[in-house]
Amino acid sequence: MAPAEDGPQPAPRSSSGRAKRTLVAAGAGRPPCCPKYHKAVELIGRRWTGAIVSVLIKRQAMRFGEIAEAVPELSDRLLSERMKELERYGVVARNVRPGRPTRVEYELTQMGRDLAPAVHELERWARRWLT
Amino acid sequence: MAPAEDGPQPAPRSSSGRAKRTLVAAGAGRPPCCPKYHKAVELIGRRWTGAIVSVLIKRQAMRFGEIAEAVPELSDRLLSERMKELERYGVVARNVRPGRPTRVEYELTQMGRDLAPAVHELERWARRWLT
DNA sequence: GACTAAACTTACGAGAAGTAAGCAACCAGA
DNA sequence: TCTGGTTGCTTACTTCTCGTAAGTTTAGTC
Numbered sequence: 001m002a003p004a005e006d007g008p009q010p011a012p013r014s015s016s017g018r019a020k021r022t023l024v025a026a027g028a029g030r031p032p033c034c035p036k037y038h039k040a041v042e043l044i045g046r047r048w049t050g051a052i053v054s055v056l057i058k059r060q061a062m063r064f065g066e067i068a069e070a071v072p073e074l075s076d077r078l079l080s081e082r083m084k085e086l087e088r089y090g091v092v093a094r095n096v097r098p099g100r101p102t103r104v105e106y107e108l109t110q111m112g113r114d115l116a117p118a119v120h121e122l123e124r125w126a127r128r129w130l131t
Numbered sequence: 132m133a134p135a136e137d138g139p140q141p142a143p144r145s146s147s148g149r150a151k152r153t154l155v156a157a158g159a160g161r162p163p164c165c166p167k168y169h170k171a172v173e174l175i176g177r178r179w180t181g182a183i184v185s186v187l188i189k190r191q192a193m194r195f196g197e198i199a200e201a202v203p204e205l206s207d208r209l210l211s212e213r214m215k216e217l218e219r220y221g222v223v224a225r226n227v228r229p230g231r232p233t234r235v236e237y238e239l240t241q242m243g244r245d246l247a248p249a250v251h252e253l254e255r256w257a258r259r260w261l262t
Numbered sequence: 263g264a265c266t267a268a269a270c271t272t273a274c275g276a277g278a279a280g281t282a283a284g285c286a287a288c289c290a291g292a
Numbered sequence: 293t294c295t296g297g298t299t300g301c302t303t304a305c306t307t308c309t310c311g312t313a314a315g316t317t318t319a320g321t322c
Contacts (some may be wrong), residue, residue, distance in 0.1 A: 038204075040257035041181040047279065050172040054165070064300050073169075075280065080301055090260075100288040101299040111260050118256055122250035126171035129221075129242045178287040178310070194272055206311060211270055231319040 043089055048074050048082055050119065053108070056092065057116050061107040091115070174220055179205050180213055181250065184239070187223065188247045192238040222246070 044050050046069065055070040056062060062070070068079055083106060086092040091112040097103045108115075136198055175181050179202065183194040187193060193201070212239060217223040222243040228234045239246075 007280095036257040037185065037254050038182060039261050040253055041176075041178075044253070045172075045176040045178065045181060047176065048172075050176060051165070051169060054168060065298090068300095076301070077303090078279065081279095097298095101297090102287075102301090104300065106268085114260065115256055118249060118252035119182045121252050122171050122175070123165070123168050125246055126165075126167040126248055129245065130167045130170050196267095199269095205271070206313090208272090208312085209310070212310095232266085233270090233318075237270065 043085075043091075044115065044118075046082065046085070048078055049086065050122070052079070052082055052086065053091065053112060053115055054119050054123070056106065056108050056112065057119060061095075061105045064104050064106070067106065086112070174216070174222075175246070175249075177213065179209055179217070180217065181253070183210070183213055183217070184222065184243060184246055185250050185254070187237065187239050187243065188250060192226075192236045195235050195237070198237065217243070 044053065049069050051074065052067060055067060059066075064079070064083075067083075068074065068076060071079075083092065083094070087094050089111075090109055092106050093109050095105045095107070097105060135181075143231050174185065182202050182205065183198060186198060190197075195210070199205065199207060201222075204212075214225070216225065220242075221240055223237050224240050226236045226238070228236060
């Protein structure tokens with residue numbers, strides 16, 4: 001990240017009152033500061049995604065209702081939405097088990113399991129600094 | 132949160148069709164899965180917060196406009212909002228330098244610097260798994 | 263006296279999240 | 293057979309957050 005961009009000239013942004021800094025900066029052909037990290041934050045930064053991944057790291061495979069219980073503040077609607085996203089990104093795998101009331105199991109893929117260090121570090125930080 | 136409504140019976144979710152699982156679970160007196168981690172995700176999971184902390188980790192003190200340049204997609208409005216939040220949480224410190232036009236410098240506190248491992252792990256993951 | 267710079271604010275529409283309820287498939291018990 | 297229960301989602305609607313654009317403030321400078 002922070003690619004090149006060592007500005008000798010303080011340079012652009014604005015011309016009067018307040019012009020479009022964003023556009024000026026983007027228009028200068030400068031790439032976004034770190035597309036991959038940004039994308040990662042978009043993914044796991046989305047509300048509840050971190051919590052979902054966190055509980056899936058602790059137990060290996062969980063059913064829909066189990067995740068819902070483990071994260072009580074999360075509603076079914078959002079849980080369903082987040083799981084679909086995570087599946088689409090390849091972070092979790094979804095397995096439907098044959099049976100009467102349909103049972104669905106979710107588990108992390110390798111990509112998802114590899115998020116563990118980040119999640120653990122964040123947990124460590126939270127434990128240390130938050131009340 | 133979860134005021135009154137203390138049902139002695141576990142009475143887990145539903146009675147017909149689909150009742151309020153969320154409220155039932157919360158009402159059962161069960162604490163949220165991990166309040167601190169949840170709080171952390173609320174904080175750094177908010178849009179752009181991760182990116183802001185990330186650039187502040189790389190350089191030590193930055194002015195408002197420098198952060199804005201380093202994260203070109205981020206608008207002034209949100210940058211201002213996020214910085215206020217981060218300051219309130221104690222993640223960054225704000226120093227106003229005397230002189231006109233007003234110059235403000237932001238730098239991470241120890242609490243903020245301690246976020247570096249989590250941010251680095253997330254960056255590593257992003258580099259490895261995202262396109 | 264108009265112009266400029268830096269750091270914010272304000273206004274407003276669009277999109278994401280929260281809340282509540284419904285649905286489909288199946289089965290156990292009365 | 294009818295009632296009720298379980299499970300994994302949807303749908304409908306409200307509220308909050310984000311993105312975009314433009315305005316404000318303070319004081320030096322041309």
